Amino acid sequence: MSPPTDALKHDIKQLIMNTLGINDVDIKEIDDEKPLFGGDNALTLDSVDAIEIIMAIQRTYGIRISDQHLAREVVRSINSIAKFISDNQATLKN
Amino acid sequence: MIISNFDHKMAAHCESGTITSLLKYAGLDITEPLVFGISSGIFFGYFHKSKSFAFPTFIVRSRPGQMRKNIEKRLGLRFTSYTFNDPVKGMYTLDQLLSKNIPTACQVDFFYMDYVPSWEKVHINVHFMVAVGKEGDTYKISDSYFPTMVELNHSALEKGRFAGGSMSPKGFIFHTDKIPQTIDYQSAITKGIKKACFNMLKIPLPFIGIRGMRMFAKKIMEWPNLARDTEHLSHEIMKINILLEDQGTGGAGFRFMYATFLQQASEIIQKPQLKELSKQLMEIGDGWREISLFSARIGKNRDLGQDKLKQLSDMISDRAQVEEMFFNQLAKTIH
Numbered sequence: 178m179s180p181p182t183d184a185l186k187h188d189i190k191q192l193i194m195n196t197l198g199i200n201d202v203d204i205k206e207i208d209d210e211k212p213l214f215g216g217d218n219a220l221t222l223d224s225v226d227a228i229e230i231i232m233a234i235q236r237t238y239g240i241r242i243s244d245q246h247l248a249r250e251v252v253r254s255i256n257s258i259a260k261f262i263s264d265n266q267a268t269l270k271n
Numbered sequence: 272m273i274i275s276n277f278d279h280k281m282a283a284h285c286e287s288g289t290i291t292s293l294l295k296y297a298g299l300d301i302t303e304p305l306v307f308g309i310s311s312g313i314f315f316g317y318f319h320k321s322k323s324f325a326f327p328t329f330i331v332r333s334r335p336g337q338m339r340k341n342i343e344k345r346l347g348l349r350f351t352s353y354t355f356n357d358p359v360k361g362m363y364t365l366d367q368l369l370s371k372n373i374p375t376a377c378q379v380d381f382f383y384m385d386y387v388p389s390w391e392k393v394h395i396n397v398h399f400m401v402a403v404g405k406e407g408d409t410y411k412i413s414d415s416y417f418p419t420m421v422e423l424n425h426s427a428l429e430k431g432r433f434a435g436g437s438m439s440p441k442g443f444i445f446h447t448d449k450i451p452q453t454i455d456y457q458s459a460i461t462k463g464i465k466k467a468c469f470n471m472l473k474i475p476l477p478f479i480g481i482r483g484m485r486m487f488a489k490k491i492m493e494w495p496n497l498a499r500d501t502e503h504l505s506h507e508i509m510k511i512n513i514l515l516e517d518q519g520t521g522g523a524g525f526r527f528m529y530a531t532f533l534q535q536a537s538e539i540i541q542k543p544q545l546k547e548l549s550k551q552l553m554e555i556g557d558g559w560r561e562i563s564l565f566s567a568r569i570g571k572n573r574d575l576g577q578d579k580l581k582q583l584s585d586m587i588s589d590r591a592q593v594e595e596m597f598f599n600q601l602a603k604t605i606h
Contacts, residue, residue, distance in 0.1 A: 196324055225512075245521070
């Protein structure tokens, strides 16, 4: 499987900001690897935001994250979300 | 002594995950959704404020212990179980079983599991995990909520197994005893689905199944009168999200797990209609997830006016309507 592209990561950041109505963060300041929850990333989110993001991923990419343990892993960072989408898109194509 | 060939796997729910792990170790090729579905784990019950419940609550699965009993009956297998009044005897019995290489499921209060990060600790007396060995004073534990095996000392395990309060574990442990050579999955799946449909549609109590969902939709409008203040109401409304999404439900109040069961069952018993129903239930689950999100959002924002509660009530009524159609269709398909 090919690694997620920078374009995908950018789209994810945009999706999160649009979904959560965030307009006071510069998208370039969001770190790809730093945790989105409880860390020192430019975006600091909470558990309610996590559900919003999970549902936004489903609506936008057609991928349902049903299991909450997996969901926790997926929404950890921009990189983990991008990897999950990229892997699942590849699976769907195959 | 550690049982080295015990395969640790994460699971959506602790009870179905624990049963699945034990059955797999005993040589049965079964998945967690199959265990959940065959044991008729899907359920709904609403409990309004009463002597037993300080504030209204709801459940989305059968009561603890029922999955084990149902899977035993439907697959024709046997677990041996024990409860204890004496903690010393309870710990000794567990050690004896482990010394015989028998992985043993334990009911515990989640709070005392020292491998749980402090911010996730909560008193739940009906958490299940599997003890798979002991070295010195330390137990090796397969807890399906954790990605790898964990360790727990004697004192913490004893506290967890003999915690007090509602539904106290009383040292309850169980392990597989007899697994049949052949299993009639056709019959087990059919009986499991029929019972689930009965529970959701036919139990003549206003707070159970679809009737319970309708009661929930109606009674939630009264919650502001039952709460101490806005903070309390907000906490209780946000708990809807926790009960649906964050307490080992596999997402959407077990609806996604039951949908996966139907998909797997359709292949095992060669009934393609179940696959279609599985897709329907996934979509129904999405609606429960919308409820979860809506509750979390209005709770977090303290936006708890009657208009918002009415919106929430309507969303729950809508789930009652679609689940009533779904379970009626499922009952007809399996008849």
